[in-house]
Amino acid sequence: xxxxxxxxxxxxxxTASVDEIAxxxxxxxxxxxxxxxxxxxxxxxxxxxxxxxxxxxxADRLRICQVQTDDGETxxxxxxxxxxxxxxxxxxxxxxxxxxxxxxxxxxxxxxIESYGMMCSEREMELSEEHDGIIELPSGEVGDRFIDxxxxxxxxxxxxxxxxxxxxxxxxALGVRGIALDLxxxxxxxxxxAPTAHIEGQFPCPINVTIDYDTREGGxxxxxxxxxxxxxxxxxxxxxxxxxxAIGLRPISALVDITNFLTYDRNRPLHVFDVDxxxxxxxVHRAQGGETLKALDEKDYTFSAGQVVxxxxxxxESIGGIMGGEATGCTEETTTVFLEAALWDHVQIATTGRxxxxxxxxxxxxxxxxxxxxxxxxxDLATQMILDxxxxxxxxLVVAGEVxxxxxxxxxxxxxxxxxxxxxxxxxxxxxxxxxxxxxxxxNLAQVPSWRxxxxxxxxxxxxxxxxxxLTKLVGKPMPRTSAGVPKQILSVAQKxxxxxxRTTATLGYNECVTYxxxxxxxxxxxxxxxxxxxxxxxISSEMSHMRPALLPGLLQAAARNQARGVMDMALFEAxxxxxxxxxxxxxxxxxxxxxxxxxPKDVHGSARMVDLYDAKADAEAVLSALGAPTKVQIMxxxxxxxxxxxxxxxxxxxxxxLGVFGExxxxxxxxxxxxxxxxxxxxxxxxxxxPRNANANRGALKVSDLQAVERDFAFxxxxxxxxxxxxxxxxxxxxALIDDVRVFDEFIGGALGDDKKSLAVTVRLQPTDATLKDKxxxxxxxxxxxxxxKATGGVLRG
Numbered sequence: 016x017x018x019x020x021x022x023x024x025x026x027x028x029x030t031a032s033v034d035e036i037a038x039x040x041x042x043x044x045x046x047x048x049x050x051x052x053x054x055x056x057x058x059x060x061x062x063x064x065x066x067x068x069x070x071x072x073x074a075d076r077l078r079i080c081q082v083q084t085d086d087g088e089t090x091x092x093x094x095x096x097x098x099x100x101x102x103x104x105x106x107x108x109x110x111x112x113x114x115x116x117x118x119x120x121x122x123x124x125x126x127x128i129e130s131y132g133m134m135c136s137e138r139e140m141e142l143s144e145e146h147d148g149i150i151e152l153p154s155g156e157v158g159d160r161f162i163d164x165x166x167x168x169x170x171x172x173x174x175x176x177x178x179x180x181x182x183x184x185x186x187x188a189l190g191v192r193g194i195a196l197d198l199x200x201x202x203x204x205x206x207x208x209a210p211t212a213h214i215e216g217q218f219p220c221p222i223n224v225t226i227d228y229d230t231r232e233g234g235x236x237x238x239x240x241x242x243x244x245x246x247x248x249x250x251x252x253x254x255x256x257x258x259x260x261a262i263g264l265r266p267i268s269a270l271v272d273i274t275n276f277l278t279y280d281r282n283r284p285l286h287v288f289d290v291d292x293x294x295x296x297x298x299v300h301r302a303q304g305g306e307t308l309k310a311l312d313e314k315d316y317t318f319s320a321g322q323v324v325x326x327x328x329x330x331x332e333s334i335g336g337i338m339g340g341e342a343t344g345c346t347e348e349t350t351t352v353f354l355e356a357a358l359w360d361h362v363q364i365a366t367t368g369r370x371x372x373x374x375x376x377x378x379x380x381x382x383x384x385x386x387x388x389x390x391x392x393x394x395d396l397a398t399q400m401i402l403d404x405x406x407x408x409x410x411x412l413v414v415a416g417e418v419x420x421x422x423x424x425x426x427x428x429x430x431x432x433x434x435x436x437x438x439x440x441x442x443x444x445x446x447x448x449x450x451x452x453x454x455x456x457x458x459n460l461a462q463v464p465s466w467r468x469x470x471x472x473x474x475x476x477x478x479x480x481x482x483x484x485x486l487t488k489l490v491g492k493p494m495p496r497t498s499a500g501v502p503k504q505i506l507s508v509a510q511k512x513x514x515x516x517x518r519t520t521a522t523l524g525y526n527e528c529v530t531y532x533x534x535x536x537x538x539x540x541x542x543x544x545x546x547x548x549x550x551x552x553x554x555i556s557s558e559m560s561h562m563r564p565a566l567l568p569g570l571l572q573a574a575a576r577n578q579a580r581g582v583m584d585m586a587l588f589e590a591x592x593x594x595x596x597x598x599x600x601x602x603x604x605x606x607x608x609x610x611x612x613x614x615x616p617k618d619v620h621g622s623a624r625m626v627d628l629y630d631a632k633a634d635a636e637a638v639l640s641a642l643g644a645p646t647k648v649q650i651m652x653x654x655x656x657x658x659x660x661x662x663x664x665x666x667x668x669x670x671x672x673x674l675g676v677f678g679e680x681x682x683x684x685x686x687x688x689x690x691x692x693x694x695x696x697x698x699x700x701x702x703x704x705x706x707p708r709n710a711n712a713n714r715g716a717l718k719v720s721d722l723q724a725v726e727r728d729f730a731f732x733x734x735x736x737x738x739x740x741x742x743x744x745x746x747x748x749x750x751x752a753l754i755d756d757v758r759v760f761d762e763f764i765g766g767a768l769g770d771d772k773k774s775l776a777v778t779v780r781l782q783p784t785d786a787t788l789k790d791k792x793x794x795x796x797x798x799x800x801x802x803x804x805x806k807a808t809g810g811v812l813r814g
Contacts, residue, residue: 016181017262018191018279019174025280027195029204033175036203042485043197045188046180054173056114057140060161061085062152063106065134068099073126082106082134085158092130097148105140105150105161107133115139142172171257184469186383190282193466200451200483211392212399216241216411222293222353226415227300233360234323235299235335236387237416239394240355242290245407246270248349252404270345270352273400275376282385282466283356283393284377286333290351292343295328297353299335299415306331310338310373322367323359336364336381337373354401356394358387358418387418388465424460425473435474436481438489448483449476509604512642512701516606517590519641523634525588525608530569532592533559538568541684542657548597562594566607567657567680567698571688574611578691584612608634609680609696628662628695631677635666635697644674644704647747650740657684668705675699722783724755727797730776732768733810742775745807749799755782774813 020033031039037047063084071077071092078098080091084106091106109132112119120133133139138146155164165173179188187193192209199206220242226235250256251272259266259275266272274285288297304320308331316334318324325333333339336359345352365382368374391412398409427449429442446456453464454476463470470476481489496502506514521527535558539545544564554560563569566589574585588608595601610626617623640646650664654676663678677697685692731742739759747757761776768774779800781788804810 016189016194016279017176017178018194019176019258019261021170021174022191022258022261022280023195023198026192026207026209027198027204028207029198031198031203033177036198037177039198039201039203040177040179040194042487043201044182044185044482045194045197047177048180049176049178051176051178052173053141053175054162054166056112057162057165057173058160059108059111060135060140061106061108062103062155062157062159062161062164063134064103064157065098065100071126071128073128077125079128080134082132083157084108084132089131090129091132091134092125092128093134093149095134095136095149097151098134103152103155104134105152107135113139115141171254171261174257174261176261181383183383186282186380186385186468187466189279189380189383191280193282196452197483200448201485210396212395214241214395214398214402214409214412217408218410220410220413222290222413223296224413224415225296225298227298230299230301230323231416234301234363235416236358236360237390237414237418238297238299238355238357239391239412239414240297240353241394241398241412242351242353242410243398243401243405243407244290244351244410246350246352246401246405247407248345248347248352248405255404268345268347269404270349270401273397273404276400277393277397278376278380281389281393281396282380283389283397284336284380284385285393285397286339286355286377287345288332288339288343288353288355289345289349290353291349293327293332293353297332297355298326299323299357300326302331308332308334309341310334311341311344312338312373313341316371316373319370322370323363325355334367334371334373335359337368337371337378338375352401354394354397356390356397358385358390384468386466387421390418421465421468422462424457424462425470425476427456427459427461427476428473431473431477432480435477436486436489437492438481438484438486440480440484444484445480448480452479452483454479508706509702512704513590513604513606515641516638516699516701519638520588520590520606520608520634523586523637525586525634528570528573528587528589529591530563530566530573530589531559532563532594534561534563534568534572536560538572538688539564541687542568543655544594549594550597562597564595565593565698566591566605567609567696568688570607570609570696571680571685571690571694574609574694575689578611583691584616586610604701606638606699606701607696609694610634611690611692611694625693626695628664628678631679631695631697632664635675635677635699638697638699639666639674639704642699642701642704643707647744648674649744650738654678657681672703673700674703720782720784722787724783725781725788725793727779727781727793728760728776729779729797729800729804730761730774730813731804731808731810732772732774732813733808735764735771735773737773737775737808737810739775742804742808742810743777745803746777746779746800749803750796753781753783753796754779754800756780775810 037050041047063082065080066083067081068078071079077092077094080093080098081088082091107113107120109120109122115138122131134149136146136149137143162173181188195206198204222242224238224240226238248268248270251266251269255272255276256266259272264275270287274287277283277285302318302320302322302324306318307315309315323335324331325335332343359381361382361384364378368378429445432438432440449461450456455462461476536545539561542565545561549562551560570587570589573587577585590606592602593605610630613623613625615623649667651667654663654665657680658676659679659681663676665673666675667673675697680694680696682692685694743757747754757777757779759775759777763774781796801812
């Protein structure tokens, strides 16, 4: 929305500066996007007087002028036909930039005679297109700034233009008077009385108007108009043209300029038809589909069924509320017009405008909302302007439909300002603010003005009060403590675990990835997804058609992209949600990481090696430990098909309680995803970790035994398929109170044992708590260990 300061002062009596107005508008929520001050580019031009003018000896059209300036008398050569002695002129001294010719004036010679400046025309200063001669001022003192003279004698030419951004909820600010109302409510000035008009028809309107029954709801609520005959359509007055030019509009003719003026002045779009080109009556209806129209923008449009148009007896003549047709447009030969003012449904306007790809001032306003109560008054104002500027006489008004009733009232609760905004504003000031904005107060009920469709409840009244009072006055205050002492943790257990997992994995040297939650069907299928339940109804691309069933496919895609660019050694991880269904809640938090390539760069000592599943196992256990998982777990097989069948392990607390999986990714999966392997990784489920029994933040007292620990070694011969962990868990279960630790320190395969047997050697640490262990105690525990291992694994003590 663009307007000028002089235009604003038609509605607002104020002495505020441009900077004050701009700052206030932004503070009120009408953000200033641009300020264009024409005076800025003319600030260096001064007034001078020609004291002598003689013909140039070597050029018939040039004259050598002696000009009196604030720096004394100087010589300027000029070719203007009106350059003569005694006139007051505008001077550009050497070094001054002249915008109309895009040149900085310097000292030069013209036909051998020096010239020290320039006397300017209006076009050279971009004041108008006049360039037949230099400017002759009727008044002015030598040395005065030209912009000061303009400000006093022709202020429109140095009028500052302001452009503000309009949010969709503030259609009232699409008119200059609406902007002035906000500024007046803030105290920047006082409102001037709004112009009014009342037109008495001089003859019956020869054109009747109707609205089809199916169009009145969700199409056009009211359609009003009258014929004005005997008009003379020519150029509009200079003041009107300057107003439109200042905001970037091109003056066309008086009739069109009047409708454009009211569009910006009062947010009231209008349209005029040339009556001599209209055949019969006007009808507002929905298109059947296939109708065409050449609009005022000289483009042809084809309508779809349901779009609202205005037709005469021969066909469509206008796109309702958006743009008129070229066939019935006004020209200089127009002598009789039909002036239309209508109220259109904003949703229908937006839908039609978007479908036809038309952006017009009318559409911009109607789809945001115009003042329904101003429809007839705006029509009268436009009629009066046409009569004043173009002459003629007006007919009676014809109306189809009726103006909708948008009256509503909400209770003003002064205490709500404090509770909702946190500002203390006296009740009297609140009532004064709402009254200044056009609300009518009846006791505690505030009647909402018809031009404010955004006010839909009590909270909106509070917002208006706070907005005018200025939210810059809002002082931040800490929220009151609900209880004394150390505050409770804000994050939930799941949020805290996700945070710890991220930090721990990053500390282990992994780079965090944030991948899309959507992947392609093929990748989703590889990881147990890709079904209809997780398919998107409207995917943005074929590569993002399904919700991800796991984090690993996104990490593998990232690895493939890096490998394609020559990065072969990677450690990537992600913490986020995977989806096992398409309904709310059918998701689960995962932490996944992958290792690709070598553990480090090539090294002369050979310390770098290819990553293996034990690297992934160590990292998975480190993250689980940081999350508070139990230290005693089971490693089991039988993970999903995307893991290597013989090189993976499930970290479990039991057959059904799986905390995570680690291992090598299946070669077929890597081939499908274009990843050069091998790749090892892990996936953890933080939600499966049991909550600690003691929620206390304290760790408790440290218990250290003062008795000597004893270690004993055992070597068992077991079948080759027996897991070492099964043997370790069996040994540890022999005496849970006495046995502190069991660890494998040797494995022997083949030799005298045969291919189907192996030897596993473990160290068992015994930590007494009551008394020092004696030989018989140690022997008793050793017997239990041998018995437990034999029962669990079938192993025998190696001789």
